[in-house]
Each structure stands twice: as C-alpha cells, then as structure tokens.
Amino acid sequence: MHQLLIDQLREIRRPVEVSLPDGSSITAPPCPAENLGSLEFCADLGIRFPYLGGSMAKGISSVEMAIELGKAGMLGFFGAAGLPLATVEAAIDRLMAAGVPFGINLIHSPQEPDLEQALAELYIRKGVRLVEASAFLALSLPLVRYRVHGIRRRPDGSIETPNRIIAKVSREELAVKFFSPPPEKFLAQLVAEGAISGDQADMASRIPMAQYVTAEADSGGHTDNRPALALYPTIRSVASRLQDEHRYDVRLMTGLGGGIGTPHAAAAAFAMGASWIMAGSVNQACVESGTSPAVREMLAATRQADVIMAPAADMFEMGVTVQVLKRGTMFPMRAAKLYDLYRSCNGIDDIPAPERDKLEKTVFRSSLAEIWQQTRAYFLHRDPRQVERGDRDPKHRMALVFRWYLGQGAHWAKDGEASRTVDYQVWCGPAMGAFNEWVDETFLALPENRRVVTVANNILFGAALLTRASFLRCQGASLPEETLRTEPLEDAKIKEYLR
Numbered sequence: 001m002h003q004l005l006i007d008q009l010r011e012i013r014r015p016v017e018v019s020l021p022d023g024s025s026i027t028a029p030p031c032p033a034e035n036l037g038s039l040e041f042c043a044d045l046g047i048r049f050p051y052l053g054g055s056m057a058k059g060i061s062s063v064e065m066a067i068e069l070g071k072a073g074m075l076g077f078f079g080a081a082g083l084p085l086a087t088v089e090a091a092i093d094r095l096m097a098a099g100v101p102f103g104i105n106l107i108h109s110p111q112e113p114d115l116e117q118a119l120a121e122l123y124i125r126k127g128v129r130l131v132e133a134s135a136f137l138a139l140s141l142p143l144v145r146y147r148v149h150g151i152r153r154r155p156d157g158s159i160e161t162p163n164r165i166i167a168k169v170s171r172e173e174l175a176v177k178f179f180s181p182p183p184e185k186f187l188a189q190l191v192a193e194g195a196i197s198g199d200q201a202d203m204a205s206r207i208p209m210a211q212y213v214t215a216e217a218d219s220g221g222h223t224d225n226r227p228a229l230a231l232y233p234t235i236r237s238v239a240s241r242l243q244d245e246h247r248y249d250v251r252l253m254t255g256l257g258g259g260i261g262t263p264h265a266a267a268a269a270f271a272m273g274a275s276w277i278m279a280g281s282v283n284q285a286c287v288e289s290g291t292s293p294a295v296r297e298m299l300a301a302t303r304q305a306d307v308i309m310a311p312a313a314d315m316f317e318m319g320v321t322v323q324v325l326k327r328g329t330m331f332p333m334r335a336a337k338l339y340d341l342y343r344s345c346n347g348i349d350d351i352p353a354p355e356r357d358k359l360e361k362t363v364f365r366s367s368l369a370e371i372w373q374q375t376r377a378y379f380l381h382r383d384p385r386q387v388e389r390g391d392r393d394p395k396h397r398m399a400l401v402f403r404w405y406l407g408q409g410a411h412w413a414k415d416g417e418a419s420r421t422v423d424y425q426v427w428c429g430p431a432m433g434a435f436n437e438w439v440d441e442t443f444l445a446l447p448e449n450r451r452v453v454t455v456a457n458n459i460l461f462g463a464a465l466l467t468r469a470s471f472l473r474c475q476g477a478s479l480p481e482e483t484l485r486t487e488p489l490e491d492a493k494i495k496e497y498l499r
C-alpha cells in the first residue's frame with residue numbers, strides 16, 4: 001500500500017488520488033521539477049530547471065561542471081576568483097564553444113581594484129552575457145560598466161540590456177543597491193569617458209543594477225552565517241518594495257542559496273517562493289569539481305558539525321572569516337592562532353621566541369624570514385605596493401606572511417598536496433553534512449559516484465516529490481513516513497521521472 005503511494009508520488013507529472021479515512025478522496029496535482037521555481041527566470045536564462053551551481057574560486061566550479069549542468073538544462077557559474085586572466089579567458093572560450101548557458105563569477109576585490117576592472121573588461125570583450133556578482137560591499141564602476149555595456153532601445157521603446165547580473169547577497173542593504181538603478185555618479189563617469197552615450201545613461205537610469213538576486217544564507221566560503229529562513233523572506237520583500245518604487249519594465253526576482261544539499265532544503269526554499277536555488281558545497285564534492293580526490297574523500301566523510309569559521313586570506317587584517325572544513329585538517333585552528341598573533345603583536349620580531357619557533361617548525365616549515373622573501377617576490381610581480389608597505393610597516397609584513405599560509409592552504413587542498421593534508425583549507429558549509437546524511441548507504445555515499453547532475457536531479461526530484469506530499473498533507477492526509485523518504489536514484493531512473 002505504502003509502496004503504491006510512493007510510486008504514485010514519484011510520477012510527478014501525474015495527479016495522485018488518496019482516500020481519507022472518512023471515505024472522501026483528495027488529489028495532489030502534478031508537480032514537474034521545472035515548475036518548482038520561476039518559469040520566467042528559466043526562460044530568461046534559457047534553462048529548463050531552476051537550479052544554479054554557484055561560483056567556487058580557483059576553478060573549483062570548473063568548466064566541466066558548468067558544461068554538465070548546462071547540458072542538463074541547469075546553469076553553472078565558472079569559479080573565476082583567484083585565477084589568472086589568461087586562465088579565465090581560456091575557460092570562457094571553452095564554455096562558449098560548448099554552446100550551453102553558463103555564467104562566470106565577477107568577484108568584488110576592494111584590495112585589487114585593477115583586477116576587478118580587468119575581469120569586467122574581459123567579460124565585455126568576450127561577450128559574456130551573465131555574471132554572478134559577489135562579495136560586493138558597494139557597487140563599483142567596473143560592475144556598472146559591465147551591466148550597461150550595449151544597452152539599447154528596442155523598436156517598441158523598451159530597454160534591452162544584453163549583460164545580466166545575478167547578484168549574491170546576504171544583507172538587505174546590498175539587495176537594495178542591486179535592485180536600484182546604477183548610481184548616477186558612475187553613469188556620469190562612463191559618459192565622461194565616452195564608454196556610453198548620454199542617451200544610454202538615461203536608459204540605464206531606468207533599469208535595475210541586477211534583475212536577479214540570490215539570497216545567500218549560511219554557506220561554504222565567505223558567509224555571514226544568516227539562517228535561510230530569516231534571510232530569504234527579507235530579500236524577497238526588498239525585491240517587492242523596489243519593484244513598486246521603480247516600476248521597472250522587468251520583474252525583480254530572488255533565489256536562495258546556502259544550506260541546500262537535500263530535497264527537503266530545496267522544497268523549503270521553493271515553498272518560501274525562491275525562483276531558483278543555488279548549491280555550492282555539495283558540488284565541490286562531485287567528480288567534475290576542480291578540487292583534488294583527497295578533498296572529495298574528506299568531503300564525503302563530513303557531517304553537519306564538521307565545519308567552522310576561520311580567518312579569510314583575502315580580508316585577513318579586517319577580521320573577515322570563511323566557513324571551512326574542520327574534520328581531518330588543522331587549518332582552522334592554525335589560522336585562528338595566526339590571527340590571534342596578528343592582533344597581539346606589532347610585527348614578526350614581536351612574536352615570543354617559543355611561539356615563533358613552533359610556527360616555523362609546524363605551520364610554515366620554514367623560517368618566517370624566508371617566507372617573507374618568497375611573499376615579497378610574489379607581490380613584486382603582482383602588486384608592488386604591498387612590497388613597499390611591507391618593507392616599511394612590520395605589522396603589514398606580518399600580515400602578508402600569515403596570509404601566505406592561508407593562501408597556500410587552499411592551494412594544497414586543491415592540488416591534493418600529500419605532505420600538507422593537515423593544512424588543507426577546504427571551504428565548506430553545513431549543506432555538505434546534510435547531504436552526506438541523506439545519501440548514507442546509497443550509491444551517492446561514494447565520492448566517485450557523485451556527479452553534479454545526478455546530485456542536482458535528485459535534489460530537484462526529491463523536492464518535487466515532497467511538494468506533492470505537502471499538497472496531500474494540507475488537505476488532511478496523514479502520510480506514512482516512508483512516503484516522505486527521498487532516497488537518491490540512479491541516473492536512468494531519475495531521468496525517467498524528470499523526463
């Protein structure tokens with residue numbers, strides 16, 4: 001009996017009829033997975049399913065991952081952060097040649113404004129039509145330049161913007177900025193530079209900076225640790241308010257990321273009205289990700305409480321933190337120690353000798369003087385201003401040396417450097433543990449079976465099934481627990497259900 005109901009619920013394109021004890025009967029309508037979010041959003045992006053793969057730095061969200069998601073009717077963002085421009089350009093060429101919808105990360109780099117500008121210009125030059133704008137604390141000129149590039153009026157008078165932005169935010173004031181028109185001062189600057197005409201600036205003052213915003217709740221990597229249940233309704237409400245205020249021709253839309261690694265989480269996001277969902281942590285654990293097999297093994301063993309906040313390499317001095325794996329690595333503890341020393345000492349020479357000794361033996365495996373020489377050489381090439389400052393300011397020198405360790409931690413992890421497993425920095429959120437618990441003792445427990453589309457299909461399919469179960473519950477059915485299980489299904493089966 002239960003099995004029959006499970007089978008019927010799985011046929012998500014057909015209605016299910018259930019008899020209640022009082023003899024009446026109720027129906028759950030069909031719920032194809034493509035209808036869970038916004039059909040309008042999917043049509044805008046040219047995708048079938050409202051499922052996005054978030055950007056993961058250093059190509060962890062790889063070209064292969066974006067292509068696989070694109071081929072399956074979803075969309076992946078290539079993780080451009082931290083990569084040389086030439087590598088990003090080569091990735092764009094491959095993505096374009098694949099002929100699938102894709103996007104690329106445009107990450108705010110307040111410490112390296114030239115880099116942000118170079119990326120934005122590269123995207124304009126290559127004709128990249130969709131970026132995930134993230135880490136913005138305020139809008140920047142390069143981002144505005146990207147957004148308004150090529151803006152024009154259609155014959156019917158409406159405004160066409162070839163370049164789209166999906167902004168990722170965890171704070172309402174940033175959602176307000178993205179849902180507002182580009183700031184006038186930037187438009188005036190672009191007109192003065194001859195980048196756009198006065199008429200284009202006028203058109204730009206009537207479009208939102210981003211039509212789409214992903215609310216990012218507690219996630220892997222940089223995160224404000226906001227709970228999805230509190231964050232999403234606020235961001236959604238901002239969209240609604242700003243839509244009324246500006247009366248745009250287009251509709252502002254919101255999606256949700258952060259914590260999504262199971263069908264239940266996805267169903268909850270869609271139930272709150274998310275037009276799409278976005279996953280990161282669980283994708284890193286998939287075979288297409290640009291990380292190492294060693295990290296994938298570690299991720300497969302991760303449980304919900306195995307993540308912790310640790311100092312971030314990019315904004316170390318400001319005390320910014322990132323969410324990382326703590327099981328199987330000493331990175332978070334060591335990085336926290338470095339931050340404590342940074343706060344309490346004025347420079348490397350100020351570190352108590354026994355402490356310094358320990359750092360040189362265990363953490364750096366080299367003298368701090370030697371690490372400074374390496375760091376200095378690196379920055380001479382990349383950003384000589386850092387070297388000048390480091391030479392004259394011992395505290396800054398210490399920060400740069402400590403940041404060497406934080407940065408290397410991510411490289412060692414991604415490259416699977418066997419001599420440094422205890423120092424791996426692996427960005428990861430609690431979604432990973434939730435995923436692992438869900439797939440325990442199934443084929444997806446094995447890292448080698450985790451394919452990004454298999455995972456995405458199962459999350460979406462399970463969400464559709466649970467949504468149908470909710471329809472029945474709302475009408476008074478008491479459903480047996482077994483019918484609410486969403487154990488993952490192999491590709492052939494899942495594709496049949498999603499067809």
Ligand SMILES: Cc1cc2nc3c(=O)[nH]c(=O)nc-3n(C[C@H](O)[C@H](O)[C@H](O)COP(=O)(O)O)c2cc1C
Binds near residue numbers: 107284
């Ligand atoms: C390994 C890793 C690297 C990430 N790197 C970036 C990045 O470079 N840029 C960015 O916008 N978001 C980055 N994120 C965040 C993801 O794009 C996504 O928003 C987030 O992972 C969603 O939450 P979840 O981890 O709970 O799935 C990263 C996340 C992870 C796990």
